[in-house]
Amino acid sequence: MTFAPCVVGVDFGTLSGRALVVRVSDGAELGVAEHPYRHAVLDQQLPDGTRLPPDWALQVPSDYLDVLRHAVPEALDRAGVRPEQVIGIGTDFTACTVLPTLADGTPLCDLPEFVARPHAYVKLWRHHAAQDQADRINALAAERQEAWLGRYGGRISSEWEFAKALQLLEEDPEIYRRTERWVEAADWIVWQLCGTYVRNACTAGYKGQYQDGAYPSRDYLAALNPDFAGFVTDKLDQPIGELGAQAGKLTAEAAAWTGLREGITVCVGNVDAHVTAPAAAAVEPGEMVAIMGTSTCHVMSSDRRGAVSGMCGVVDGGILPGLWGYEAGQSGVGDIFAWFIRTGLPAEYAQRAEALGQSPHEYLTDLAARQKVGEHGLVALDWHSGNRSVLVDHDLSGVLVGQTLSTRPEDIYRALLEATAFGTRTIIDAFEAASVPVRELIIAGGLTKNALLMQIYADVTRRPLGVIASAQGPALGAAMHAAVAAGAYPDIRAAAHAMGKVHRAVHLPDPERAAAYDRLYAEYQLLHDYFGRGTNDVMHRLRRIRAEATA
Numbered sequence: 146m147t148f149a150p151c152v153v154g155v156d157f158g159t160l161s162g163r164a165l166v167v168r169v170s171d172g173a174e175l176g177v178a179e180h181p182y183r184h185a186v187l188d189q190q191l192p193d194g195t196r197l198p199p200d201w202a203l204q205v206p207s208d209y210l211d212v213l214r215h216a217v218p219e220a221l222d223r224a225g226v227r228p229e230q231v232i233g234i235g236t237d238f239t240a241c242t243v244l245p246t247l248a249d250g251t252p253l254c255d256l257p258e259f260v261a262r263p264h265a266y267v268k269l270w271r272h273h274a275a276q277d278q279a280d281r282i283n284a285l286a287a288e289r290q291e292a293w294l295g296r297y298g299g300r301i302s303s304e305w306e307f308a309k310a311l312q313l314l315e316e317d318p319e320i321y322r323r324t325e326r327w328v329e330a331a332d333w334i335v336w337q338l339c340g341t342y343v344r345n346a347c348t349a350g351y352k353g354q355y356q357d358g359a360y361p362s363r364d365y366l367a368a369l370n371p372d373f374a375g376f377v378t379d380k381l382d383q384p385i386g387e388l389g390a391q392a393g394k395l396t397a398e399a400a401a402w403t404g405l406r407e408g409i410t411v412c413v414g415n416v417d418a419h420v421t422a423p424a425a426a427a428v429e430p431g432e433m434v435a436i437m438g439t440s441t442c443h444v445m446s447s448d449r450r451g452a453v454s455g456m457c458g459v460v461d462g463g464i465l466p467g468l469w470g471y472e473a474g475q476s477g478v479g480d481i482f483a484w485f486i487r488t489g490l491p492a493e494y495a496q497r498a499e500a501l502g503q504s505p506h507e508y509l510t511d512l513a514a515r516q517k518v519g520e521h522g523l524v525a526l527d528w529h530s531g532n533r534s535v536l537v538d539h540d541l542s543g544v545l546v547g548q549t550l551s552t553r554p555e556d557i558y559r560a561l562l563e564a565t566a567f568g569t570r571t572i573i574d575a576f577e578a579a580s581v582p583v584r585e586l587i588i589a590g591g592l593t594k595n596a597l598l599m600q601i602y603a604d605v606t607r608r609p610l611g612v613i614a615s616a617q618g619p620a621l622g623a624a625m626h627a628a629v630a631a632g633a634y635p636d637i638r639a640a641a642h643a644m645g646k647v648h649r650a651v652h653l654p655d656p657e658r659a660a661a662y663d664r665l666y667a668e669y670q671l672l673h674d675y676f677g678r679g680t681n682d683v684m685h686r687l688r689r690i691r692a693e694a695t696a
């Protein structure tokens with residue numbers, strides 16, 4: 146039992162939300178609770194059975210409110226913390242996860258007439274069906290030499306706000322017309338908590354092309370599609386809230402959901418990856434944090450503004466005030482390992498894992514750990530969920546080269562682990578090539594528990610890996626921002642010094658293995674450019690063939 150002031154951080158992930166109660170003075174994590182989303186990810190059909198095309202990924206906004214109703218009170222209970230001790234609540238969300246609402250924040254999918262309309266739902270970050278729109282956004286921006294394009298590594302992703310909104314306009318104009326606000330879920334949840342719609346500076350910058358106080362111009366939008374000209378003014382623009390600022394006070398309704406006191410500070414929304422940097426005490430230039438879970442986000446602050454090819458974006462103060470905040474990422478990492486287990490694990494392996502009391506991941510990891518580098522004779526491309534950085538193309542797909550009749554499941558599993566490490570090395574190389582130095586690599590997220598994977602990343606990147614000393618990095622980061630918003634710390638750096646947690650240099654590279662990986666990485670790079678840079682466009686052609694076959 147503690148009587149010290151506390152804050153609550155709520156992390157809205159891909160499949161569940163996690164609430165964490167944190168002591169303000171030292172970041173001690175007192176209680177945590179998780180609540181899975183009832184509808185998880187809608188990628189096959191809507192709740193009423195309406196079928197979805199390939200590459201769609203939707204969510205149901207009421208699932209987020211259930212997290213507030215269940216996980217927050219449960220975490221408080223587990224922490225043994227009384228509501229009077231809690232001075233603020235902060236949230237972080239996946240992004241770009243975005244929904245169409247009425248002017249009062251009502252999601253369009255909650256209107257009875259739209260329950261069977263896919264475009265009325267939340268488009269999850271990994272909704273990858275707007276690649277055509279992203280391609281046109283990029284081509285037109287390049288042709289017109291739009292200044293903002295360089296801040297996004299030369300290409301914006303189909304995952305971002307404008308691509309998803311243009312897809313909505315072009316595929317369901319009626320829903321587009323009824324959309325009064327196009328809202329990041331990160332801001333929608335804050336709106337539900339405090340009754341005020343404040344657009345957070347992080348998603349506006351990284352996912353909404355908001356740079357130097359402006360969005361892409363009306364002129365440019367009209368050239369994309371005349372009906373899109375008013376998108377920013379009519380549906381998107383909203384006062385921007387700085388990270389770690391107060392968005393408002395907890396309403397009576399939200400107090401009843403959460404068990405917290407009405408009137409406490411509600412922090413401006415933020416993104417799961419970005420809040421994790423201060424949670425891992427990474428507040429100095431060049432400290433890159435890779436948040437490895439379903440996907441990986443690489444976030445880093447720097448005093449230099451560079452043109453990093455294929456990055457997701459660079460935003461002034463996008464992570465920490467006073468520094469350029471960079472984001473890059475891999476859209477599929479844990480998701481790829483999960484896909485292999487779902488589709489490629491023989492029954493006898495599943496039985497042996499169960500008999501040993503291991504998860505299939507743990508079992509395959511143990512088998513894979515017995516191999517020497519290169520022993521499986523395989524190299525893979527990690528594009529099963531497309532490529533976010535550095536190619537920014539979600540129509541790319543996975544590849545595995547070198548299979549024989551002797552190839553075993555653990556060989557493929559290891560090759561997939563390695564492929565994701567090569568993807569991260571490609572990203573680090575792009576930063577260094579743009580003279581934005583990466584001084585240190587710190588890993589956070591659910592995949593830190595896989596020691597083989599961590600060692601592969603240390604060997605492949607030839608860097609000592611630090612590891613965040615919290616199993617709840619994003620929720621801790623959200624709680625820290627709440628502490629700042631509630632006035633407990635002057636800024637997020639001060640909060641990071643007191644509440645952030647990291648173990649430095651936990652996994653060290655082994656020179657012999659690193660040299661062996663250099664040879665495999667060279668093969669990865671060849672395949673990467675061959676399939677990803679236009680030498681062989683087979684992946685795009687296959688998508689077209691699939692689209693025709695399923696039309």
Ligand SMILES: Nc1ncnc2c1ncn2[C@@H]1O[C@H](COP(=O)(O)OP(=O)(O)O)[C@@H](O)[C@H]1O
Pocket residue numbers: 158159160437438439440478479480481482483506507510590591592594595
């Ligand atoms: N031991 C493991 N080794 C590798 N991947 C794992 C392991 N356990 C779970 N995963 C993968 O980790 C991902 C979940 O990561 P997590 O950080 O918990 O979630 P999220 O990214 O949604 O916050 C899933 O894609 C799952 O397949």
Ligand SMILES: O=C(CO)[C@H](O)[C@H](O)COP(=O)(O)O
Pocket residue numbers: 158159238239240241270416417418438439440441442472474
């Ligand atoms: O792009 C993002 C942040 O900018 C997404 O939020 C992220 O990729 C999804 O995160 P997770 O893998 O933890 O569910």
